Amino acid sequence: MRKNIVAGNWKMNCDLPMTQTLISELKKGLQTDYNCEIMIAPSHPCLYPAFNSTLDTPIEVVAQNVSEQEKGAFTGEVSIDMLQSVGVKTVIIGHSERRDSYGETDELLAAKTIAAVEKGMRVIFCCGEHLDVRKAGNHVSVVTSQIEKGLFQLSAAQMEQVVIAYEPVWAIGTGETASPEQAQDMHAAIRSFLKDKYGEMTANHTSILYGGSVKPANAVEIFAKPDVDGGLVGGASLDATSFLAIADAF
Numbered sequence: 001m002r003k004n005i006v007a008g009n010w011k012m013n014c015d016l017p018m019t020q021t022l023i024s025e026l027k028k029g030l031q032t033d034y035n036c037e038i039m040i041a042p043s044h045p046c047l048y049p050a051f052n053s054t055l056d057t058p059i060e061v062v063a064q065n066v067s068e069q070e071k072g073a074f075t076g077e078v079s080i081d082m083l084q085s086v087g088v089k090t091v092i093i094g095h096s097e098r099r100d101s102y103g104e105t106d107e108l109l110a111a112k113t114i115a116a117v118e119k120g121m122r123v124i125f126c127c128g129e130h131l132d133v134r135k136a137g138n139h140v141s142v143v144t145s146q147i148e149k150g151l152f153q154l155s156a157a158q159m160e161q162v163v164i165a166y167e168p169v170w171a172i173g174t175g176e177t178a179s180p181e182q183a184q185d186m187h188a189a190i191r192s193f194l195k196d197k198y199g200e201m202t203a204n205h206t207s208i209l210y211g212g213s214v215k216p217a218n219a220v221e222i223f224a225k226p227d228v229d230g231g232l233v234g235g236a237s238l239d240a241t242s243f244l245a246i247a248d249a250f
């Protein structure tokens with residue numbers, strides 16, 4: 001079901017003491033009446049302590065990545081079962097940093113997504129174009145192709161477990177944000193693409209988040225757009241006050 005979500009992607013920034021400090025600052029600043037789900041994505045070693053420290057809060061702890069393999073000789077990988085065993089129910093898949101720096105292909109991301117969904121996980125599936133693609137005017141076709149290759153093996157029922165995060169690569173960590181209109185145009189294009197494949201109900205049930213330099217100063221305007229259902233927030237999620245101000249934008 002379509003929900004407003006604000007998710008903090010902490011990337012590789014917080015060790016355990018930093019994770020604990022940030023969570024206690026979040027707990028101190030947390031109000032009772034957010035009009036959105038609030039998620040944080042600490043690094044793998046900190047997931048279990050983060051899960052335990054947020055049990056008494058509305059904050060959901062999610063993972064930044066997962067293996068497509070079930071178990072066995074995959075040195076350095078983390079499985080879906082492992083995430084679930086420490087309380088994680090949602091995983092980010094296909095962040096552009098995974099695609100670009102770790103060579104994660106559409107095929108691999110499709111395998112990760114189906115494996116996670118089949119085990120009952122919710123998936124935040126990331127997509128987004130590079131600057132040259134946008135300049136050439138090919139952003140919609142590139143993003144819809146990422147969605148087609150990564151998600152369209154799922155059934156309409158399985159799509160209920162998927163949240164899409166549109167993150168233009170040129171706006172990630174750069175301070176440059178897509179304008180609310182650019183975000184809305186892409187989100188509407190994604191929703192109509194979902195409608196063509198799965199029908200109106202699935203398209204309307206899918207939360208589509210925007211990511212790329214979301215800050216308290218721009219969140220209200222971006223989240224006000226009809227097809228924007230929240231944000232995947234990097235830099236600004238590392239500061240409890242700004243992250244909660246973004247959650248407050250709804």
Ligand code: PGA
Pocket residue numbers: 009167171172173174175211212213214232233234235236
């Ligand atoms: P940013 O990162 O908010 O620092 O641009 C967003 C993301 O990579 O998810």
